[in-house]
Every structure is written in structure tokens, then in C-alpha cells.
Amino acid sequence: MSDNISWRTLAVILAAGQGTRMRSQLPKVMHPVGNRPLLGHVLAAVEAANIDQCAVVLGAGSGTVADYLKQAAPTARTFTQQEQLGTAHALLAARPALQAHEQGCVLVLFGDSPLISAQTLAQLRQALIDGAAVAVAGFHTTQPGPYGRLLVEEGRLLAIREARDASPKELEVNFCNGGVMGLRADTCLWLLDRIGNQNAQGEYYLTDAVAVANCAGLPVTAVEVDEDDVLGVNDREQLHAAEQLFQQRRRRSVMQSGVSLVAADTVFFSADTQLATDVRIEPCVVFGPGVSVGSGVRVDAFSRLENIRLEQPVSEGICHA
Template identity: 75%
Template structure:
């Protein structure tokens, strides 16, 4: 992402969820895909995208999350959402950082959505540069079921309609809400502070910003992305699904970069695995954390490697 000084980017990453459906004492965003916490993937993508400022909103009862952020992203500012009162309330926990960020754009990301990519962040940011006050990531699916529908007219996003509130014709819409949103910084706080909690759950919903922005005559745009980009992890089955997508992507990338995988589906990568060109990986190999394989090396079948560097054997 090529950022300009006149349009700096702030990523607000929401990581305060308890994750009760994980049935675990471990905070949800600390569960791992590719041997890296879910939150770590989002932080890594923000860094790879060249985002200048990062704020992470954590819960009051998850010291492990705060410690992890300090370890891997020491420049990120942390804010505590003392009460879990909805997504807009969570973003407003980072109010001091939003006040400092008066120009450019604000991207709201989720610490439990590890598969979002650099290009998606770039697309959202460019939409804001091009004049939108609010940009909402959406995805098309043939089974929209419980997802909120994006109601687009004349190229503008007019509303996000929850499935339970949708009319029969609206339920036929296949463009659905992906959750991730971007705001022009000069409109962000103004919109967030006008969101109310007069709903059945008594929560402050970030999606209400769409209606507020439209009512104020601001431009709101839906940005279509691949469904897997905004795949959230709320339970163990979704964690498994995210792992499968990660491994598929990582195998494909390795082969594009000149690595031979003799039986790709039997090779498992960690997020930090480094394989140089002309490496050959035999079947049934697991790369644990901290592995680097040098150019031309061979990794034997049924290997499990961790914290090791492998070089090609010297020829006599």
C-alpha cells in the first residue's frame, strides 16, 4: 500500500471479544492459525500494508492479549474496552487515537479475522481517497442465510439490512456485509458519536454509521472482496476452516516462488516459514515455528521441523 503523508492510515483492530464459543480459557484472538495467533495475522497484514498507525482494543480481562501486542507490535497503542457494548463502542475505546488522527483514513479490522489481505486494505483505503466517507467490505455468496445484506443503489451503499429485518426481496440479495469498514478520518468520530443503542441488545453497532452517513449526505460505498478475506473465527470449526485456507494459500505461494511440493496437501506451514527457491519438499512434512530452508535444499518425507535452518548438502 503506497501511503502519502497527506492521507495517513490508522488501523483500529478490535480484539476484546471473549470467544465463549471457543470453549477455552485462552482469549479468542490468541488461538492460532499457522502457529501464529489470529491477532498476529492481522497485525502482520497491517504492517505489510504500510499502515502508519495501529490501535488495538483489548478487553479488561485478557492480559495475555496485551502482552502479545506489546511483544510483536510495540508501536501499536492499546486501549481497553471496559464493557463490551458493541462494535461502535469498541472503536470509541480508541477515542484518544482517533482524536490524534484528524486526516487520512481509519480502517476498522477484527482480531479474529486472520485472512484479510494487503490488497483488501489497499482497496478500502483507495475508495476513501476517491471520495467515499465510509467504505464497507462486502462479499457475494450463494448462501447469504443469516448475513446482513448490503443494499446498493446507483453505486452507493444505502443501508445494511440484518437478515431478520429484511423483506423477501432483500433476502434475495447475495451481497453481504463483511464487517470490515473504512472511514474518512474527518468524518469518523462525528459518525461514531451519533450511534445510539436503542435496539433489542442495547449495543452500539458500527453498521449504523452507514445510515447516519447517508442521512448526512455523505458518500457510502460497498467494496466487494473475497469471502475468505473476512472470514471470522468464533468457534473451533471456523478455526479449522481458517487453517485450511491459510495452508492452501501458503502452499500455492511456495510453489509460485519456486518450491517443489511433491504432495502439497500433506505439507503444513507455519506463518513464519521461509523456503528459498529450488527447495524440494517431500510428502508429509510439518514446518513448525522458526524454520528457514536454503536454496536447493531437500526436506525428507515425514519430517517435523522447528527452530532450525536447513542448507543444501554440499556436493563432493
């Protein structure tokens, strides 16, 4: 791998969406999964991936999100997309950050994708280090339905074809666009400035960077990731699905770390729950925010815990729901 100075990474999180399908006064990226805002999960993945710099693009009037960022990611630069004219337009709202990041990698993430992992970010970054000018996260699925198809030939990503524009043969492709993208910093702005809005919506789409790069003879590749990693949340049903997947991942993780769950499907964690080895959790337990449990502690059935640290020899049965 090349030296870290040459391949410093900037993550730009697009968080300007209005989220009208959530039917809520709360900004979409502030809806919680595991008692942490969607945006907070993306920020955590950026931190876990040891990414050097982070910028967040907000929508006009996103005071709630801006306030959260001051607390959760005080070093992140924030930019405002005054008009919502597409994903490429949103990324260009962070032009000052892109101009200052002349070398290395730019990773474009979405503030409504709470299951994104540090591993996926590392895969995209490595694809750029290995020579790609554009790297797109893709996933295989048995139900490609409305997803854009990734058309790959001999290892090169030729196009992202939206389902409504795909031919019958292209619709048979089950390798789909995950949205998350990496761009080499030295060609990033050049590509973005050449994306047009000649489409039915009159918007500037980041996916068009693939066609622009291909026309310029720049290397373009697709990186296969887990479908869950790029799950976006646009409505309450998808929020529920993300919560279920988060809990499944967390249950598996804590059991692998040496925690016993008597009835795993009945235990619910917060994103910041801390459990030491040899903890035993009985059925129907809910961990609210701010809970830390020391080694050897047993958490009794039907407990609800919040903002507490439990250590041996704490008597069992405290903090019942």
C-alpha cells in the same frame, strides 16, 4: 493518488471479544492459525499494507493479549473496552487515537479475521481517497444465509440489512457485509458519536454508521473483496476452516515462488516458514515455528521441523518426525 501526508492511515483492530464459543481459557484472538495467533495475522496484514499507525482495543482482563502485543507490535497503542456494548462502542474506546488522527483514513479491523490481506486494506483505503466517507468491505456468496445484506443502488451503499430484518426481496441479495470498514478521519468521530443503541440488545453497532452517513448526505460505498479475506473465527469449526484456507493459500504461494511440493495437501506450514527457490518437499512434512530452508534443499517425507535453518550441503534426511 493524493500525497501520503494527507492520507495517513490509522488501523484500529477490535480484539475485545470474549470468544465464549471457543470454550477455552485462552483469549479468542490468541488461538493460532499456522502457529501464529489470529491477532498476529491481522497485525501482519497491517504491516504489509504500510499502514502508518495501529491501535488495538482489548477487553477487560486481557493481560495475555497485551503481553503478546508488547512483543509482536510494540508501537501499537492499546485501549480497553471495559464493557462490551457493541462494535461502535469498542471503536470509541480508542477515541484518543481517533482524535489525534484528524486527517486521512481510519480502517476498522477485527482481531479474529486471520485471512485479511493487505490488498483488501488497500482497496478500502483507496475508496476513502476517492471520496467515500464510509467504505464497507462486502463479498458475494452463493449461501448468504445469516449474513447482513449490502443494499447498493447506483454505486451507493444505502443500507446494511441484517438477515433477521430483511424483506424476502432483500434476502435474495447475495452481496454480504464483511464487517471490515473504512472511515474518513475528518468525519469518523462525528459519525460514531451519532450512533444510538435503540435496538433489542441495547448496543452501539458500527454498521449503523452507514445509515448515519446516508442521512447526513455523506458518500457511502461498498468495496467487493474475497469472502475468505473477511472470514471471522468464533468457534473451533471456524478456526479449523481458517487453518485449511491458510494452508491452501500458503501451498499455492510457495509453489508459485519456485518450491516443489510432491503431495501438497500433506504439507503444513507455519506463518513464519521461509523457503528459498528450488526447495523440494516430499509428502507428509510439518513445518513448526522458526524454520528457514535454503535453495536446493530436499526435505524428506515424514519430517517435522522446528527452529532450524537448513542449507546445502546439509545431508538429507535430518530432522525426521
